[in-house]
Amino acid sequence: MLRLEPRAAPSTLMAWLSPLLAVAVTMVCGLILFTAVGKDPIASLKVFFYEPIKDVHGWSEMGVKVAPLLLISVGLALCFRANVFNIGAEGQLVVGALAAGAVILALDDDTNGGAALITLAVLAGAAGGLAWAAIVAWLKDRYNANEILVSLMLVYVAELLLSWLVHGPLIDPDGFGFPQSRLFSDGFLLPVVLPGTRLHLGMVLALVASVGGWIFLARSFAGFRLRVGGMAPLAARYAGFSSRRALWGALLVSGALAGVAGAAEVMGPIGQLTPSISPGYGFAAIIVAFVGRLHPVGVIFSSFVMALFYIGGELSQTRLGMPSAITGIFQGLLLFALLACDVLIHNRLRWGN
Amino acid sequence: MDALAALVASAIIAGTPLMLASLGLLVNEKSGVINLGSEGLMLVAAITGFAAALTSGSIALGFIAGAFSGMLLSGFFAWLTVWLGANQVATGLALSLFGVGASAYMGIDYVGATLNSERFAIPVLRDIPFLGQALFRQHPMVYLSMVLCLAIFWFLQRTRAGLILRAVGESPASAHSLGYSVRRIRLAALLFGGACCGLAGAFMSLVYTPMWVEGMVAGRGWIALALTTFATWRPLRVMLGAYLFGGITILTYHMQALGVPVASQILSMLPYLATILVLVLISRNANWIRLNMPASLGKNFNPNT
Numbered sequence: 001m002l003r004l005e006p007r008a009a010p011s012t013l014m015a016w017l018s019p020l021l022a023v024a025v026t027m028v029c030g031l032i033l034f035t036a037v038g039k040d041p042i043a044s045l046k047v048f049f050y051e052p053i054k055d056v057h058g059w060s061e062m063g064v065k066v067a068p069l070l071l072i073s074v075g076l077a078l079c080f081r082a083n084v085f086n087i088g089a090e091g092q093l094v095v096g097a098l099a100a101g102a103v104i105l106a107l108d109d110d111t112n113g114g115a116a117l118i119t120l121a122v123l124a125g126a127a128g129g130l131a132w133a134a135i136v137a138w139l140k141d142r143y144n145a146n147e148i149l150v151s152l153m154l155v156y157v158a159e160l161l162l163s164w165l166v167h168g169p170l171i172d173p174d175g176f177g178f179p180q181s182r183l184f185s186d187g188f189l190l191p192v193v194l195p196g197t198r199l200h201l202g203m204v205l206a207l208v209a210s211v212g213g214w215i216f217l218a219r220s221f222a223g224f225r226l227r228v229g230g231m232a233p234l235a236a237r238y239a240g241f242s243s244r245r246a247l248w249g250a251l252l253v254s255g256a257l258a259g260v261a262g263a264a265e266v267m268g269p270i271g272q273l274t275p276s277i278s279p280g281y282g283f284a285a286i287i288v289a290f291v292g293r294l295h296p297v298g299v300i301f302s303s304f305v306m307a308l309f310y311i312g313g314e315l316s317q318t319r320l321g322m323p324s325a326i327t328g329i330f331q332g333l334l335l336f337a338l339l340a341c342d343v344l345i346h347n348r349l350r351w352g353n
Numbered sequence: 354m355d356a357l358a359a360l361v362a363s364a365i366i367a368g369t370p371l372m373l374a375s376l377g378l379l380v381n382e383k384s385g386v387i388n389l390g391s392e393g394l395m396l397v398a399a400i401t402g403f404a405a406a407l408t409s410g411s412i413a414l415g416f417i418a419g420a421f422s423g424m425l426l427s428g429f430f431a432w433l434t435v436w437l438g439a440n441q442v443a444t445g446l447a448l449s450l451f452g453v454g455a456s457a458y459m460g461i462d463y464v465g466a467t468l469n470s471e472r473f474a475i476p477v478l479r480d481i482p483f484l485g486q487a488l489f490r491q492h493p494m495v496y497l498s499m500v501l502c503l504a505i506f507w508f509l510q511r512t513r514a515g516l517i518l519r520a521v522g523e524s525p526a527s528a529h530s531l532g533y534s535v536r537r538i539r540l541a542a543l544l545f546g547g548a549c550c551g552l553a554g555a556f557m558s559l560v561y562t563p564m565w566v567e568g569m570v571a572g573r574g575w576i577a578l579a580l581t582t583f584a585t586w587r588p589l590r591v592m593l594g595a596y597l598f599g600g601i602t603i604l605t606y607h608m609q610a611l612g613v614p615v616a617s618q619i620l621s622m623l624p625y626l627a628t629i630l631v632l633v634l635i636s637r638n639a640n641w642i643r644l645n646m647p648a649s650l651g652k653n654f655n656p657n658t
Contacts, residue, residue: 004437006657085442139629144636148389148442149579153625156572160625164618283450290443323461325567328454332393335447336429339439346438 075254088151090282096259099128113187129259213296368599377549389445392574393452402555423551
């Protein structure tokens with residue numbers, strides 16, 4: 001009989017191996033799934049794990065997906081470390097995109113643009129996401145309302161808000177009634193960092209956020225207070241660390257980063273406001289944050305894995321005739337696998353009784 | 354009068370899936386486990402139930418299939434959280450995310466298919482003026498859910514097993530030292546909760562719409578979670594809350610139909626905003642929550658340490 005035996009101390013090695021193990025387990029589950037529905041498992045694996053990264057173009061497309069995932073998951077890593085379960089990043093992303101889009105639509109006259117205005121639009125996006133997260137922080141701080149449920153409800157509200165705006169006030173007057181805004185002119189699009197691809201400045205912002213988040217958590221006193229508050233709330237209180245400040249700080253930072261991700265999406269690959277801005281990046285980033293061990297640099301690795309799943313899902317539609325919903329299944333499986341593998345951090349497997 | 358009766362009737366239908374799911378979650382939470390996977394459970398059950406009903410031609414079989422799919426997934430949830438000690442919040446989120454993807458995948462062949470919904474009415478009672486139309490022409494599952502609500506109330510407050518369940522939720526260590534298996538009791542609670550969420554999801558696709566649309570649960574799993582807090586973990590208040598929310602949902606439809614000059618999207622926000630409002634109003638009094646919330650809610654218990 002295989003059984004679990006508690007370890008004397010948590011295993012650091014397993015803490016870092018567990019995400020890799022989880023990816024492997026997800027791949028095996030994927031193989032079983034593909035075989036079960038009668039697809040060639042090797043060809044399927046190739047579509048998911050080789051095709052997306054076989055050339056520079058593939059890598060750049062990965063980067064396009066990594067940018068929003070990384071931006072959001074860095075913020076969520078801070079949040080979850082502070083024990084603040086902000087799971088409404090999707091809504092903060094949408095409001096960020098809306099804010100940036102609204103600013104652009106107000107300023108854009110087809111001739112202007114440039115660095116200053118782009119910065120303004122990205123900042124507007126950050127402010128939008130921040131404001132949306134601030135509602136969660138305020139209701140939690142002032143009224144003790146559960147942040148999980150409030151942030152999630154606000155996702156639905158944000159999506160309806162976006163839908164209303166692109167059907168009404170922000171609709172393209174020359175767009176034949178299609179529910180979308182007019183296209184932003186080139187002066188308002190994020191510059192491409194790799195010529196000939198769609199890889200935009202958002203990727204750079206994401207890497208900056210990642211390094212910044214790491215410095216904050218590992219090197220600053222505020223980051224230390226935040227971590228202690230999450231790991232040992234009573235110790236933090238005894239030390240006089242404000243849990244309110246941690247709550248507000250974590251939510252505002254993660255909201256702002258999700259807002260930037262939204263702004264970068266509409267100012268990058270999308271180029272206008274549409275009814276659906278994100279294929280669930282805000283939710284996928286929750287998984288990314290956990291798989292990246294809530295470490296602002298660790299999430300770079302997991303963002304790439306998640307981006308693989310997104311692109312693999314798109315490719316499997318054309319190459320294998322599999323629906324792209326397969327991405328969602330893989331996302332869920334990955335988090336399940338991680339949670340199961342994490343058991344080995346505190347336990348070891350033993351044979352016998 | 355007829356319009357009001359129709360409104361009450363449809364509010365009850367709209368509230369039923371919320372009530373079913375919320376009752377299941379309430380039993381989970383009374384045992385000390387919070388299952389954030391309810392949205393995913395409901396979605397998977399909605400498509401499983403719909404597919405089963407469409408292939409077999411039996412609505413009842415659809416409900417059974419839905420309940421089983423809910424139990425299967427919540428059994429998996431129980432294995433991860435209760436046995437392996439995984440974080441309940443993270444595991445629940447995983448279940449919800451997985452459910453969204455899995456249901457979309459399973460449902461691709463069923464988009465656009467419709468079930469012919471049967472009409473039901475209780476003889477004699479259906480002819481009572483007003484009440485007949487408002488209350489007695491519902492799907493049997495509506496009445497079953499009301500019975501379930503009363504049964505859960507009775508179980509939790511009046512039976513020994515209910516007392517043990519509550520004890521596990523309040524202080525698993527005490528229950529364990531008295532010789533009760535915390536893990537098995539929590540597993541049983543989770544399986545029951547999963548079945549309830551399954552019935553709720555199946556009700557959505559079999560009776561409420563009745564068809565399969567991707568993401569059709571539209572946050573009801575989360576609203577059901579909020580309802581347990583709203584009800585301060587009391588079954589009869591869950592019923593009240595569920596019908597209240599059903600009423601809000603129906604009211605927004607009616608306002609649209611009546612041509613209220615507000616965009617449909619704004620009206621559709623109402624149930625979500627109402628959920629936030631309700632959470633704020635109830636949670637404002639921290640002591641009240643602390644008094645009513647199962648003390649070990651969300652905390653895992655390992656009998657071996």
